[in-house]
Amino acid sequence: MPTDEFSFIEQYFSQLNPDLEHHATGKGLVLGIGDDAALVNMNGTYAITTDTLIENVHFFTNFNPFLLGNRTLDVNFSDLYAMGAQPQYVTLSLDIPDRYIDFDEFWEPFARGLQATLADHNCLLIGGNITHVSHKSAPLAISVTAFGKSYIEGKSLRRNQAKVGDLIVVTGNLGANGLYVKSMYNNAIRNLDSDAKKSFEEHAFNYDVRMGKFVSLLVKYSQCAIDVSDGLLGDISHILIQSKVRALLNYESLPLDPISKSLLSEFKMSQKALLKLALSSGGDYNLVFTISKENLASLESELKAQDELRGFRITTIGEITEAKDYDNFNSSLSTDGGLITIVNNKCQEVTLRLGTGSYNHFIANY
Known part of the structure; x- marks a missing residue:
């Protein structure tokens, strides 16, 4: 002792x-x-x-x-x-x-x-x-x-380097950590037996140790990234504010966590609820980056050639667009997703009631 x-x-x-x-x-x-x-x-x-x-x-x-x-x-x-x-x-x-x-x-x-x-x-x-x-x-x-x-001297990934026409890409899956936290607050976690709870907890707090290897490739092709710590909408908005651009985000392309989807019935929650958690709750610690279409093709080619990165998932979820009216926005939008237009697979704008764009330490989040 x-x-x-x-x-x-x-x-x-x-x-x-x-x-x-x-x-x-x-x-x-x-x-x-x-x-x-x-x-x-x-x-x-x-x-x-x-x-x-x-x-x-x-x-x-x-x-x-x-x-x-x-x-x-x-x-x-x-x-x-x-x-x-x-x-x-x-x-x-x-x-x-x-x-x-x-x-x-x-x-x-x-x-x-x-x-x-x-x-x-x-x-x-x-x-x-x-x-x-x-x-x-x-x-x-x-x-x-x-x-x-x-990784490369003189090169870094910064929030202010997104370019109009860049694709928005996210690593891994979304929503597991948000679902775990939500189920703890509303006590839905009690619907799982102890082994299932332990397994889901470990899954929700898992961090892909291959991220470093992936980033060593990414820095060759991208200049702009952020980690998803507080919520996808809000964290992407930090990029948009600093780069003075807007974004289209395809909600149907989001890589919702499959294990979390399988637990929705036990938690008496809908897939829309998981979608909301994927967009506005943090904790998955994925990486969101912007990249040109040509460079994404090169990055994906390198990924396929790396045995230790086999199965490492990256998903295109949107595109950077021009913000002609940027001067009408202010930094308060950095957590409310106000610079993001949510669309479906047909690029049609949709209206989703999703609440706050990311976790905010200055308001009640649950």
């Missing part, structure tokens, strides 16, 4: 993936955990991002701690990949309330989740901070800062 924050760090975090330490020196690591700060000799362009996960905001109390360890890093790595950068190092900060002190049943699998995800993405934990919060009702808060190096 740890007696202070230093023994806590030593027990759970100081020895994660020791085999990566030697590899990390080749990427510029001079000194990792154990001193006042890590030392890194950085060469090249780095993307740097920070995310915080707060109990009962980003994860439920009693959530699977191994999956939480995965998720803690996945949300940050997703940001790096969306910038065209390869994860190199992370720092971890924990605000630990009383009830989590001496909670080995939580910290041991949490640390294993971190370890597995670090290994999957060839990344190293190099430092951080531990704070004990004595207030009884305080939530557990987990913060990570992640550093990633551009």
